[in-house]
Each structure stands twice: as C-alpha cells, then as structure tokens.
Amino acid sequence: MLTAAANPSNYIRPSEPVRITAFPKDPLGVMGATMRFGRNAEIFGEDEEAEYLYQVISGAVRTYRMLDDGRRQVVAFYLPGDVFGMEAANVHRCSAEAIAESQVLVLNRASVMGRAEREMDLSRQLWMLIIRELQRVQQHSLxxxxxxxxxxxxxxxxxxxxxxxxxAIELQMSRRDIADYLGLTIETVSRTFTLLVQSGAISLETSRRIQFRNRAALRRLDA
Amino acid sequence: MLTAAANPSNYIRPSEPVRITAFPKDPLGVMGATMRFGRNAEIFGEDEEAEYLYQVISGAVRTYRMLDDGRRQVVAFYLPGDVFGMEAANVHRCSAEAIAESQVLVLNRASVMGRAEREMDLSRQLWMLIIRELQRVQQHSLxxxxxxxxxxxxxxxxxxxxxxxxxAIELQMSRRDIADYLGLTIETVSRTFTLLVQSGAISLETSRRIQFRNRAALRRLDA
DNA sequence: CGCTGAATTGACGGACATCAAGATGTGTGG
DNA sequence: CCACACATCTTGATGTCCGTCAATTCAGCG
Incomplete structure (x- = not known):
C-alpha cells in the first residue's frame, strides 16, 4: 500500500467515515472521512471551490501561494490536531499539500457550517479556530x-x-519549505542554522532533528 | 473644538449613541457610540482587554505591533466602512491608532457576539468579516x-x-506608515515612488495624492 | 556501491538599509 | 501676509545583509 507516496501528483484514497472522539484538541468532533495523502500530494488547489474543512490526524500539511514566475510563499504549516481550509469564503486562496505521508480528516464544509448555526458550541469552536488562525498569520507578518x-x-x-x-523536535519540512515560509533562501536558512549551532543555541542530530540547548538565547534573538 | 488633534496622546471624546443605518457596507447595523479620535490618538493598545468592536466612519486607522527595539510592523489600514478589533480572542494583539482625524463607531463586543448567537444574519456577516480579514493578511504575507x-x-x-x-487617490498615511506596512524604509518607499513616476505608471500631484497613469504597468509589477 | 535529491559551504554581487543633506510643506505667531 | 520652526519627503553617497551562482558533502535507496 501507499505506493504512490513519492508521487507529487494528487493521490487520494478515501477510507471509511469515522467518528473522531478522543483526539488531540478534537475541535470539531463531527462525522468525516479520513484520507491519506502521500508526500507532496495536493489536498486542494488555489481557486478550487472550498467544499471541505480538514483536520490533520498524522503527518503535516503546508498551504502556499505561488507567483507567476515560480516564487512561492508558504502561508502556514499544519500539524496533527490543526484544522485548515477555513481561510476560504467560497474558493480557496491557497493551495494545500501534504509535506509528509499524512492522514487527514475531511469534513463537508456546508454541513459543518450548517450545524454550527444550531449548535452554539460548535459555532464558538469554529470562531476560536479562525481567530487563532488570524492571530497566527498576524504574528507571522512580523x-x-x-x-x-x-x-x-x-x-x-x-x-x-x-x-x-x-x-528536541523533528522538523517535517525541508529547508526549502522553511525558506519559503520565512522569505529567505535555503542557503540563508542553512547558514543561519549553523550560526545557531555555533552559538550554542541548538544542535543538530540530523539536519531535521533540532536539539534545543539554550532557549533563552533563541528568545532573545526572536526580538 | 478638536484642539487636541495634534496631540499624540489618547484624546477621546464620546458622543451620543446612534443607530447607524445607511452607511457604506453597513455590516453590523447595531447600536453603538461614535467617538472622535485625533491624529495619532490611540484607540486601543496591545494587551488591553478586547471590549469593543470598531467601525471606521470617517478618517483612517492603522493597527500595528512593536518590537522592543522600536521596529514597528503596521498590520493593517482601515478606511471608512471597515470593521476592526476582531482579531482578538480576549486581549488585543495589536495596537490601533487613528492616522488622521477620525470618527469611529464603537460597539460592545460581548453584546454583538451575544446577538450573533441568535441572529443568523449578523452571525454570517461577522463570519464573512473575519474571513475577509484573514484573506487580507494572507494576501499581505506575499x-x-x-x-x-x-x-x-x-x-x-x-x-x-x-x-x-x-x-486618483489621496493617501491618508505617511511614508513611514507605508514603509512599516511594507517592511521597507521611508527612503526606499520614496525612491520607489519616484521610479514609478519616471516610468509613467503614476504621477504625484502632492506627495500623498496619487494619480494613476498606467494601471496595467502597476499590475504587471505587482507580480 | 553508485545514483539522486537535500543540505552545507564558499565567493561574489546586488538590492535595500543607513547616514547625511536638502527640499518641500504646514502650522503658528508677529 | 510674512517669517520662522518643525515635520515630512526627497535625493545622494556609502555600507551591509542576504541572494545568486557554484562546488562539495551528506543521506537515503535501488
């Protein structure tokens, strides 16, 4: 199984609908179908109709926008528990791709919104989710x-x-993803990592496994 | 009247509560009090409790965040009709200031949210507002x-x-505001304006009054 | 093992920041 | 109405951080 994992094209395999109950942050607790996405598989594309809401179960997801000449801005990373796909009115303004082999819970957007109109609790949860999303993007604008x-x-x-x-943390994303998230080049990201290593703030077990040595130093740098 | 206009401190003069009815975009149509803010007057500050929602009636508003060393990131500009102050869960993550002499409609946040729980229409409007806000910030992240x-x-x-x-448009904000919004310096903003003038894309009647000469050229530049 | 993509490192150049000086505009008081 | 002060904006000279180009190392995998 999962033979299409390395294929960047849109490989999607729906599985049985499940009721998600005990799940980290379990924000929605609604019926949905889990789907599996291979590395770099597209989950939705820019300008596609926004039919679904998504919750990461395992793996990781990036949303991004492209300019005509190939420049890419990664807008956000989503990790297990995170909900994404809410940034849309009717049509997605970003594309979304799995960064790694991922399981994603897919919910019908209209039915979630419909239920939210009667269930105050769900409504409030959705509100908090979008507020948090907005705050994250605002924070990122710094x-x-x-x-x-x-x-x-x-x-x-x-x-x-x-x-x-x-x-310590295990980064799911490549240097390119990080660079496109931060508005830098992969070379600058790489050089900066080695600077942080040399200054003793972190150490790298592998290029993606970060060991924190001095968080205070990092916080001082964070400005 | 308005003698405190040039004073950067928080000059606030509440007036009679009014029912806003025929107003550009009139998104909320709720009871509120209009307040008047002088140039550079603070409307709310970072880390203050978010008690109100705001709608610009006249003038213009900026929201921004500061770093310790004085660097400033302007997060958004709000013009007549725009609603702001929704980015907060309980506490504002930005400060807001009037850019020019402004009238602002101030609404009690809790009561608006409370009414939204029963009035579907209001609820949907609030949802659209915050979605649009999110989209604007995401667009800006480019x-x-x-x-x-x-x-x-x-x-x-x-x-x-x-x-x-x-x-033609009359910009309400200074070069500094623009620079802090775009992540540039005032000098670079100024130089870029003159470039655009020289290339025939715009012309400047005054430094803040922009005459569009060739929008297609601007759109090509916008990438 | 060799192939392939990812990450690192180095040398160099360019876009924008910084520093500094003028120019322009605006409000105030005589 | 003018003159002065002060803020805003523009323009120029120089510096620097990061991007670009290129080579090397490293990790994963058939």
Missing part, C-alpha cells in the same frame, strides 16, 4: 521586519511550541 | 517574496481598490 537570524529563531520557537517534543 | 517596486505597486493597487477615488 517576519517582515526581522533579520534572517531572528526569523529562524522565531520559527524554531514556534515549532517547538506546537510540537509535543520536549527538548 | 510581500515577503516581493521586491520593493512590487510591494509599492501592490500597495497602491490595494488602496485604489478600497478607495472610492477614481483615477
């Missing part, structure tokens, strides 16, 4: 006035805050 | 991968799209 070092330090702290990992 | 010229061109088109002005 990278504009930050140096490369500040951006990378902030990124690591952001990821550490969202990962369970204690003392 | 500046990260844009050149100075692209940022300024995009900014002018954004403002033109929101202003009624036909063929």
């Amino acid at each position: 990278v504009l006035i930050k140096s490369a070092e500040e951006r990378v330090a902030g990124f690591l702290l952001e990821m550490a805050g969202r990962y369970p990992g204690n003392g | 500046v990260l991968i844009k050149s100075a010229e692209e940022r300024v061109a995009g900014f002018l088109l954004e403002m033109a799209g929101r202003y009624p002005g036909n063929g």
Whole structure:
C-alpha cells in the first residue's frame, strides 16, 4: 500500500467515515472521512471551490501561494490536531499539500457550517479556530521586519511550541519549505542554522532533528 | 473644538449613541457610540482587554505591533466602512491608532457576539468579516517574496481598490506608515515612488495624492 | 556501491538599509 | 501676509545583509 507516496501528483484514497472522539484538541468532533495523502500530494488547489474543512490526524500539511514566475510563499504549516481550509469564503486562496505521508480528516464544509448555526458550541469552536488562525498569520507578518537570524529563531520557537517534543523536535519540512515560509533562501536558512549551532543555541542530530540547548538565547534573538 | 488633534496622546471624546443605518457596507447595523479620535490618538493598545468592536466612519486607522527595539510592523489600514478589533480572542494583539482625524463607531463586543448567537444574519456577516480579514493578511504575507517596486505597486493597487477615488487617490498615511506596512524604509518607499513616476505608471500631484497613469504597468509589477 | 535529491559551504554581487543633506510643506505667531 | 520652526519627503553617497551562482558533502535507496 501507499505506493504512490513519492508521487507529487494528487493521490487520494478515501477510507471509511469515522467518528473522531478522543483526539488531540478534537475541535470539531463531527462525522468525516479520513484520507491519506502521500508526500507532496495536493489536498486542494488555489481557486478550487472550498467544499471541505480538514483536520490533520498524522503527518503535516503546508498551504502556499505561488507567483507567476515560480516564487512561492508558504502561508502556514499544519500539524496533527490543526484544522485548515477555513481561510476560504467560497474558493480557496491557497493551495494545500501534504509535506509528509499524512492522514487527514475531511469534513463537508456546508454541513459543518450548517450545524454550527444550531449548535452554539460548535459555532464558538469554529470562531476560536479562525481567530487563532488570524492571530497566527498576524504574528507571522512580523517576519517582515526581522533579520534572517531572528526569523529562524522565531520559527524554531514556534515549532517547538506546537510540537509535543520536549527538548528536541523533528522538523517535517525541508529547508526549502522553511525558506519559503520565512522569505529567505535555503542557503540563508542553512547558514543561519549553523550560526545557531555555533552559538550554542541548538544542535543538530540530523539536519531535521533540532536539539534545543539554550532557549533563552533563541528568545532573545526572536526580538 | 478638536484642539487636541495634534496631540499624540489618547484624546477621546464620546458622543451620543446612534443607530447607524445607511452607511457604506453597513455590516453590523447595531447600536453603538461614535467617538472622535485625533491624529495619532490611540484607540486601543496591545494587551488591553478586547471590549469593543470598531467601525471606521470617517478618517483612517492603522493597527500595528512593536518590537522592543522600536521596529514597528503596521498590520493593517482601515478606511471608512471597515470593521476592526476582531482579531482578538480576549486581549488585543495589536495596537490601533487613528492616522488622521477620525470618527469611529464603537460597539460592545460581548453584546454583538451575544446577538450573533441568535441572529443568523449578523452571525454570517461577522463570519464573512473575519474571513475577509484573514484573506487580507494572507494576501499581505506575499510581500515577503516581493521586491520593493512590487510591494509599492501592490500597495497602491490595494488602496485604489478600497478607495472610492477614481483615477486618483489621496493617501491618508505617511511614508513611514507605508514603509512599516511594507517592511521597507521611508527612503526606499520614496525612491520607489519616484521610479514609478519616471516610468509613467503614476504621477504625484502632492506627495500623498496619487494619480494613476498606467494601471496595467502597476499590475504587471505587482507580480 | 553508485545514483539522486537535500543540505552545507564558499565567493561574489546586488538590492535595500543607513547616514547625511536638502527640499518641500504646514502650522503658528508677529 | 510674512517669517520662522518643525515635520515630512526627497535625493545622494556609502555600507551591509542576504541572494545568486557554484562546488562539495551528506543521506537515503535501488
């Protein structure tokens, strides 16, 4: 199974509808179908109709926008428990792709919104979710006035805050993803990582496994 | 009257509660009090409790965040008709200031939210407002991968799209505000304006009055 | 093992920041 | 109405951080 994992095209395999109950943050607790997406598989594309809401069960997802000449801006990363696909009125303004082999719970958008009109609790949860999304993007907009070092330090702290990992984290995303998220190049990201290693703030077991050595130093850099 | 206009401190003068009815975009149509804010007067501050929602009636408002060392990121500009102050869960994550002499309709947040729980229409309007807000910030995050010229061109088109002005617009904000919105310096903004003038895309009647000469050229630059 | 993509490292250049000086505009008081 | 002060904006000279181009190393995998 999962033979299409390495294929960047849109491989989607729906499975049985399930009722999600005990799940990290379980924000919606609604009926839905889990789907499996291979690495780099497209979950939805820019300008597609927004029919569904999504919740990451395992793996990781990126949303991004492209300019005509190939420049890419990664808008957000979503990790297990996170809900995405809400940024749309009718049509998605971003594309979404699985970063790694991922399971995603897919919910019919209209029916969730419909239920929210009668269930106050669900309504409030959706409201909190979108508020948090907005806050995250606003927070991210601060990278504009930050140096490369500040951006990378902030990124690591952001990821550490969202990962369970204690003392160390395993990044799901490539240097390219990070660069496109932070508005840098992969070379600058890489150089900045080695700077942080040399200054003793972190160490790298592998290129994607970050060991935190001095969080205070990172926070000082985060500005 | 309005003698405190030039005073940067928080000058606030509440007036009679009014029922806003015929108003551009009139998104909420709820009871509220109009307040008047002088240039640079603070409307709310970072970390203050979010008690109110705000709608610009006249003038203009900026929201922004500061770093410790004085760097400032302008998060958004709000023009007549726009609603702001929704980005908050309980506490504001930005500060808001009047850019120019402004009238602002102030609504009790809890009561608006409370009514939204029973009035579907209001609820849907609030949802659309916050979605649009999210989309605007996401759109803005593209500046990260844009050149100075692209940022300024995009900014002018954004403002033109929101202003009624036909063929020309009167910017409410200073070069500093624009610079802090786009992640540039005032010098670079200024230089870029002159570039756009020289290339025939715009002309400047005054430094803040932009005459559009060639929108297609601007759109090409916007990337 | 060799192939392939990802990550790192180095040398160099360019776009924008910084520093500094003028120009323009605006409000105030005589 | 003019003159002065002060803020805003523009323009120029120089510096620097990060992007670009290129080579090397490293990790995964048939």
